[in-house]
Amino acid sequence: MPKVLISDKMSPLAEQTFKERGVDVDYKPGLSPEELIAIIGDYDGLAIRSATKVTPEVLEAATNLKVIGRAGIGVDNINVPAATNGGVIVMNTPFGNSITTAEHAIAMMMALARQIPQANASTHEGKWEKSAFMGVEVTGKTLGLIGAGNIGSIVADRAHGLKMKVIAFDPYLSHERADDLGIQKVELDELLARADFITLHTPLTDQTRGILGAESFAKMKKGVRIVNCARGGLIDEAALKDALDSGQVEGAALDVFEVEPAKENVLFGHPKVICTPHLGASTTEAQVNVALQVADQISEYLMTGGVTNALNTPSVSAEDAPKLQPYMRLAAQIGGFAGQITQSGIVKVTIEYEGHVAGLNTKPLTATLLQGLLSPQMDCVNMVNAPVIAKERNIDITESKHERELDYHTLIKLTVETENQTRTVSGTLFANKAPRIVEVAGVNLEAELTQNMLYVINDDKPGFIGALGSLLGHNGVNVATFALGRKILGEEAVALVAVDEPIKDIVLDQVTALAHVRQAKRLTF
Numbered sequence: 018m019p020k021v022l023i024s025d026k027m028s029p030l031a032e033q034t035f036k037e038r039g040v041d042v043d044y045k046p047g048l049s050p051e052e053l054i055a056i057i058g059d060y061d062g063l064a065i066r067s068a069t070k071v072t073p074e075v076l077e078a079a080t081n082l083k084v085i086g087r088a089g090i091g092v093d094n095i096n097v098p099a100a101t102n103g104g105v106i107v108m109n110t111p112f113g114n115s116i117t118t119a120e121h122a123i124a125m126m127m128a129l130a131r132q133i134p135q136a137n138a139s140t141h142e143g144k145w146e147k148s149a150f151m152g153v154e155v156t157g158k159t160l161g162l163i164g165a166g167n168i169g170s171i172v173a174d175r176a177h178g179l180k181m182k183v184i185a186f187d188p189y190l191s192h193e194r195a196d197d198l199g200i201q202k203v204e205l206d207e208l209l210a211r212a213d214f215i216t217l218h219t220p221l222t223d224q225t226r227g228i229l230g231a232e233s234f235a236k237m238k239k240g241v242r243i244v245n246c247a248r249g250g251l252i253d254e255a256a257l258k259d260a261l262d263s264g265q266v267e268g269a270a271l272d273v274f275e276v277e278p279a280k281e282n283v284l285f286g287h288p289k290v291i292c293t294p295h296l297g298a299s300t301t302e303a304q305v306n307v308a309l310q311v312a313d314q315i316s317e318y319l320m321t322g323g324v325t326n327a328l329n330t331p332s333v334s335a336e337d338a339p340k341l342q343p344y345m346r347l348a349a350q351i352g353g354f355a356g357q358i359t360q361s362g363i364v365k366v367t368i369e370y371e372g373h374v375a376g377l378n379t380k381p382l383t384a385t386l387l388q389g390l391l392s393p394q395m396d397c398v399n400m401v402n403a404p405v406i407a408k409e410r411n412i413d414i415t416e417s418k419h420e421r422e423l424d425y426h427t428l429i430k431l432t433v434e435t436e437n438q439t440r441t442v443s444g445t446l447f448a449n450k451a452p453r454i455v456e457v458a459g460v461n462l463e464a465e466l467t468q469n470m471l472y473v474i475n476d477d478k479p480g481f482i483g484a485l486g487s488l489l490g491h492n493g494v495n496v497a498t499f500a501l502g503r504k505i506l507g508e509e510a511v512a513l514v515a516v517d518e519p520i521k522d523i524v525l526d527q528v529t530a531l532a533h534v535r536q537a538k539r540l541t542f
């Protein structure tokens with residue numbers, strides 16, 4: 018039974034869902050990094066929010082870990098490249114808390130406009146400072162969104178309800194989508210110059226880090242109010258303090274901080290700053306959503322191989338997973354075969370999907386082919402990191418799909434080009450479930466790959482098959498199946514021999530020394 022650790026505070030519905038799906042679960046929020054490292058090796062899955070930091074050290078200790086599920090959106094607390102290298106799938110729940118966070122941003126904007134937190138504190142102190150808290154209306158004002166994805170677009174919708182004009186800076190937002198949202202797409206400088214309120218809704222990336230700093234504050238309308246419910250680090254906090262002190266910025270409402278948990282901050286105590294402790298996603302509804310979703314997604318993956326909302330591997334729906342399973346075995350065999358007969362650096366890989374397979378989700382199949390292909394050349398390659406490694410190695414990958422059926426109702430053909438040669442391997446499924454290799458190096462044959470194989474390329478000459486059979490028999494090698502093929506009489510022929518034990522070096526040397534043998538290799542699957 019797979020085992021999952023929930024290491025952050027999460028709705029009890031997550032634990033309940035794991036149990037219902039047949040997954041063993043431990044709920045241990047608040048572990049120190051050392052405690053997490055000490056126990057993470059026992060788990061197949063990890064469910065977290067933003068408090069757990071999944072560092073390379075944690076991942077190194079996570080020897081059984083297959084999946085990390087983030088009950089929420091931001092994954093900046095997870096070292097995704099290290100997870101990818103370790104073959105660990107990272108998933109999030111991209112929509113479960115969007116409405117809640119958008120509502121928090123709107124609440125923060127209204128609180129800023131009317132100084133509600135400051136007025137509340139003063140009133141509780143019995144001061145009755147009616148004239149100290151003059152506010153502004155939002156009706157008719159311009160709201161500038163930096164980032165108009167899931168949350169930004171919900172904020173825009175709510176702001177329209179408040180009769181605000183909404184403009185947005187988001188380089189990835191199409192004009193069509195902007196029109197659908199009733200948003201005017203603008204460049205950042207125009208947004209800074211026009212907005213009365215600015216809200217941030219981007220992830221923290223190299224491009225967005227410090228997107229609001231001294232230079233941007235100087236370009237803003239005097240008296241602008243700023244809301245950040247996205248990520249600390251988007252705003253240069255020291256520069257914001259200067260802009261607040263000078264009156265350039267009239268107020269700031271912050272849910273997120275450069276360093277969290279934020280116990281100290283240059284903005285704390287500032288009369289124009291409103292703060293909440295990363296509460297954007299903290300509603301009953303959102304926490305139920307994300308807990309249920311993350312438990313469901315992790316369970317699905319561990320129990321059926323279905324992949325939803327993964328950030329570092331292709332998705333596989335629960336419906337597709339069983340259909341893909343035999344193809345995954347076939348892809349692993351084709352890739353593994355090609356990898357084992359490839360002797361030099363790979364330059365180009367072409368994958369052709371024909372017939373039935375072309376109608377399926379082939380991304381996971383491509384990842385599995387690449388895993389098989391690269392595995393003989395390096396350790397630690399897996400389905401998750403194989404496409405990344407292939408890209409890092411500048412391997413040109415081309416994929417094509419033809420749903421038409423040719424000689425086979427379904428076929429995967431892999432062509433691998435190295436600096437020295439081009440090799441092809443093709444395979445099909447018999448009875449829709451049994452992988453068969455049906456072509457190698459342009460030679461048609463029909464072979465079932467078993468654990469131990471001998472692969473021979475030879476000149477098609479009389480007596481060769483007998484000589485090979487005798488040699489194997491003489492060395493006590495029992496042959497399970499023998500597949501043969503040739504392209505043209507007298508030219509290159511291929512033999513794929515399934516044997517019961519791994520071929521010993523001494524036997525391989527003798528096979529290589531046989532007359533007419535061009536290449537002999539021991540293969541394992």
Ligand SMILES: NC(=O)c1ccc[n+]([C@@H]2O[C@H](COP(=O)([O-])OP(=O)(O)OC[C@H]3O[C@@H](n4cnc5c(N)ncnc54)[C@H](O)[C@@H]3O)[C@@H](O)[C@H]2O)c1
Nearest residue numbers: 091118164165166167168187189218219220246247297298
């Ligand atoms: N405070 C909280 O508790 C809380 C809760 C949920 C989400 N969040 C954070 O809110 C942010 C937005 O979440 P989302 O679900 O809307 O994400 P999303 O991916 O749907 O949207 C992000 C948008 O940012 C845009 N973007 C990316 N780079 C940009 C750039 N350089 N300049 C301008 N725009 C850029 C993208 O095109 C996209 O439209 C994330 O950082 C997320 O972690 C915070």
Ligand SMILES: O=C(O)[C@H](O)COP(=O)(O)O
Nearest residue numbers: 066067068089090091298
């Ligand atoms: O990215 C998110 O989903 C939010 O930052 C929520 O974080 P939390 O789950 O720690 O509240």
